[in-house]
Amino acid sequence: MALTGPSTTPSGAGPAPKSAPSEAVEPPTLGRSAGVLAALALTPLLRLAVLRHAVPPGAAPGAGCAACGTPVNLRHPWPALGPTARCARCRCRIGPPAATVELAVLAAGAVLLLLGTPAADLAAVAWWLGWAVPLCFVDVAVHRLPDRLTYPAAAGAWALLGLAALAGGGAGPWLRATLAGAGLALFFAATTLLLGRRGFGLGDAKLALGVGVLLGWYGWPVLVAGLLLALGLAALVSLGLLVAGRARWSSHLPFGPFLVLGTVGALLLAN
Structure with missing residues (x-):
């Protein structure tokens, strides 16, 4: 086993400068925050995925408002694919309740921020x-x-x-x-x-x-x-x-x- 002796300083040279303590490198919080904002921008796509797939097995994918038949797609995301989750024509609810997908995405973003x-x-x-x-x-x-x-x-x-x-x-x-x-x-x-x-x-x-x-x-x-x-x-x-x-x-x-x-x-x- 190699032993390291105490460091010495030549006579009259003064004390050796102290090295800065090492710090653990952490992922930049700014980059993660930008990722969370980008995820929020994708919530219309997530709402559309729920609308398409929240149908019984074997049924055709959901295409729009069940009350009036207004089609829903990414070309016209508001308000049906926004936080209000309402049909632009009849104001009936479409897909998950209002703001729930957005809150879920925020919770997922918080998890990413907390993970080291x-x-x-x-x-x-x-x-x-x-x-x-x-x-x-x-x-x-x-x-x-x-x-x-x-x-x-x-x-x-x-x-x-x-x-x-x-x-x-x-x-x-x-x-x-x-x-x-x-x-x-x-x-x-x-x-x-x-x-x-x-x-x-x-x-x-x-x-x-x-x-x-x-x-x-x-x-x-x-x-x-x-x-x-x-x-x-x-x-x-x-x-x-x-x-x-x-x-x-x-x-x-x-x-x-x-x-x-x-x-x-x-x-x-x-x-």
Whole structure:
């Protein structure tokens, strides 16, 4: 073992200058704030995604106001795709309630600001949250998680974490993330095959693919913590609804929002 002796100063040279204490390099808050503002600018697109996909399985995608038939698209986003969520012709509500998508995006932005992860890792989290927000609204509305939202969420997060691995994160965490995503998705799918309606849905399994990738990147304990948080939140809400008389033992709650919240909670705890 090499020993380093105390530093000495030649006679008459005076004390050696003190070096400035080293500080941890943190991602710039200004850049993250700009990212949050950019995400808010995308809320019309997120509202449109909910409108298109919040329909029963096999039904045609939503195209506009259910009351008067006025079409809704990105060429005329206001007010139907704005915070008021109202039809420009009949003023009926369109899609999620007013300001809810905007509040969800702000909450997702707050999560990104609180995470102390490198920029490469943060890009994967931001990508996944961008898909998770409309997924939650669709699942609450019609109890389904469309493939057109779950697959891009998982694939993009996996690819971005692969870039993070090349940028210095290492192959180990990325391989672990890949195994975690596949393993968690298979676990959810197995409950569907074995338990039927009493298990998780296949949509939950596809959402779990991206959840496992994200949480597995940070380690197996983070993955377990996210799953336990999701199950605990679902149990608490179910118990509250039972006590309030708003649900029965046979009621089926959408699990997607709880899985998203559990994932966010585990990411915050890990950082």
